[in-house]
Amino acid sequence: MREETRNAVQACLDALNTTHTAEEHDRASIPPYPFPHAVVAHRAVVLAEIERLRHDGRTDRTSMSGLTTWAEPWTSLADRLPNAHLRHFFDQALPLLFIAGDMPPAEFETALGRAPSDFIRNNLRGHLVHALLTREDDVAGAERVSDTLEPISGQDTRFIGHRLIADWHARQGDTTGFFARWPRLAAGRERHHMGELKVILVESAAREHGWQAALAATDDKRLGPAYRRRAFSPLAEDGEVEQLTTLFSSPEGTGLLNELDELTVLTYALHAKAQRTGTAAHEPFTRILHRIIAIEPSPKQTMRLRDGMMWHLWPAYPDADTLTLARKAVRTPHIKRELKTLHPDIARPDEDTGSTSVRGR
Numbered sequence: 001m002r003e004e005t006r007n008a009v010q011a012c013l014d015a016l017n018t019t020h021t022a023e024e025h026d027r028a029s030i031p032p033y034p035f036p037h038a039v040v041a042h043r044a045v046v047l048a049e050i051e052r053l054r055h056d057g058r059t060d061r062t063s064m065s066g067l068t069t070w071a072e073p074w075t076s077l078a079d080r081l082p083n084a085h086l087r088h089f090f091d092q093a094l095p096l097l098f099i100a101g102d103m104p105p106a107e108f109e110t111a112l113g114r115a116p117s118d119f120i121r122n123n124l125r126g127h128l129v130h131a132l133l134t135r136e137d138d139v140a141g142a143e144r145v146s147d148t149l150e151p152i153s154g155q156d157t158r159f160i161g162h163r164l165i166a167d168w169h170a171r172q173g174d175t176t177g178f179f180a181r182w183p184r185l186a187a188g189r190e191r192h193h194m195g196e197l198k199v200i201l202v203e204s205a206a207r208e209h210g211w212q213a214a215l216a217a218t219d220d221k222r223l224g225p226a227y228r229r230r231a232f233s234p235l236a237e238d239g240e241v242e243q244l245t246t247l248f249s250s251p252e253g254t255g256l257l258n259e260l261d262e263l264t265v266l267t268y269a270l271h272a273k274a275q276r277t278g279t280a281a282h283e284p285f286t287r288i289l290h291r292i293i294a295i296e297p298s299p300k301q302t303m304r305l306r307d308g309m310m311w312h313l314w315p316a317y318p319d320a321d322t323l324t325l326a327r328k329a330v331r332t333p334h335i336k337r338e339l340k341t342l343h344p345d346i347a348r349p350d351e352d353t354g355s356t357s358v359r360g361r
Contacts, residue, residue: 005101008049012090012097013114015042020086028086035086046093049101050078057100062134065095065126067160067193069167069200071134074100091120095127105132109145118150122157125149129161133168142168146184159186163197170201173208175217182222198223202230211235215256229261236265239273245284260305263292267309274316279347282318289313289322293329307332315343 020028024036035043053059059078062071077096084092094115098108105128112124125145132142146161162184169177178201187194202223206214214231217223235244247253248262257265266288274280292310297303310326317323320342327339342348 001101001103001107004049004052005097005103008046008101009094009097009103009108009111011042011045012094013111015039015090016120017114017116018042025086033085035089039086039090043089046090046097047082050081050093050096053097053100054078058102059100061099063095063099063127064130064164065123067163067190069193069196071130091115091123094124098127099131105136105138105141118152122149122152122160126161126164129164130168133165139165139168156186159184159189163193166197167200170197171204173201173205173214175201175205175220179220179222187222198227199230202227203233206231207234229257229265232257232265233268236268237272239269239276241266241269241273241284244269245288259291260295260302263288263295263309264305267292267312270316271312271314274343274346278345280316280318280343281349282322285313285316285318286322289326293326297331303331307335311335311338314339315346317342318348 018036018038020036020038027034028036054075057074059074061074063074063077064071074096077092078100081089081092081096094112097103103111108124108128108131112121112128115121115124125148129142129145132138132145142161142165146165147158149157149161151157162181166178166181166185169181178197185194202214202217205217211231211234215228218225218228218231232244244266248256248266256262266284270285270288289310292306292313295302295306297306307330310330313326317326323339323342327336330336330339
């Protein structure tokens with residue numbers, strides 16, 4: 001790490017620990033959001049170092065903290081920094097300096113201890129956990145740091161760090177490593193985030209080990225049947241329509257998924273294939289569309305899923321007749337309004353000549 005990075009980290013910490021008057025806080029909260037005079041120089045030091053790191057630092061890295069499943073590129077984080085207000089500028093700058101400036105993890109851990117609030121310290125610890133995993137493969141170190149997350153408003157937050165570790169295992173399709181830390185994940189809290197981790201685990205297991213292994217993982221009650229269709233997401237994302245239709249109609253594949261889940265997978269595959277190839281064919285599209293239309297549109301949740309599939313098929317409609325058929329079957333008003341024209345950039349079989357043409361109407 002260069003001395004300029006260390007100086008910028010020190011500037012952040014000094015600024016964070018500077019006391020401002022109520023009047024200064026008020027002025028900093030309204031346009032043009034002026035920084036108090038006492039930290040203007042600190043801000044300049046930080047911005048100068050961020051600009052240097054754009055050219056000389058490890059800007060190819062990503063980072064994440066907290067209850068998220070999206071590791072954001074360093075450049076995106078850095079692009080937003082100049083517009084950050086006093087309240088967030090310096091605590092947002094610290095992980096940027098750490099990530100791109102090759103600051104040793106131990107030194108960053110010592111530095112973050114000087115941050116003035118438990119919320120800021122915990123956020124910085126999350127970035128440290130992510131770096132220990134992605135840069136060092138140091139699971140033990142990440143576990144230790146996770147256990148140092150401080151309670152917020154009396155609530156234990158250590159599970160947040162351990163979910164970052166679970167995310168790391170999930171992205172490798174490592175079901176054993178993921179489930180091994182289950183007791184530390186507080187699975188009953190922030191259930192939406194927990195659901196996202198489960199999706200990542202099953203889809204990554206399918207990519208790394210095949211759909212059979214991913215499907216077997218869903219037999220664990222901590223996942224369950226709601227995640228079975230995710231075992232086929234990689235095939236759907238690759239537009240493998242023929243492989244999926246062959247599988248689902250084979251003795252091996254029949255009954256692996258219920259009708260709604262199977263059609264959801266096939267819908268995504270048709271969409272992806274049309275987008276990838278720039279073409280749309282009548283079969284197996286028409287057979288799949290008729291199966292979707294045949295779904296009983298009740299209760300309302302099923303109707304939404306059914307109509308959503310017909311909307312998601314849009315790039316793959318092979319002709320105006322099938323589009324009209326779907327539009328008549330749709331119950332959801334805004335989807336019915338949207339299914340009026342064919343995708344203008346998709347080539348479709350010409351019924352008269354057998355050639356392909358791009359037609360929209």
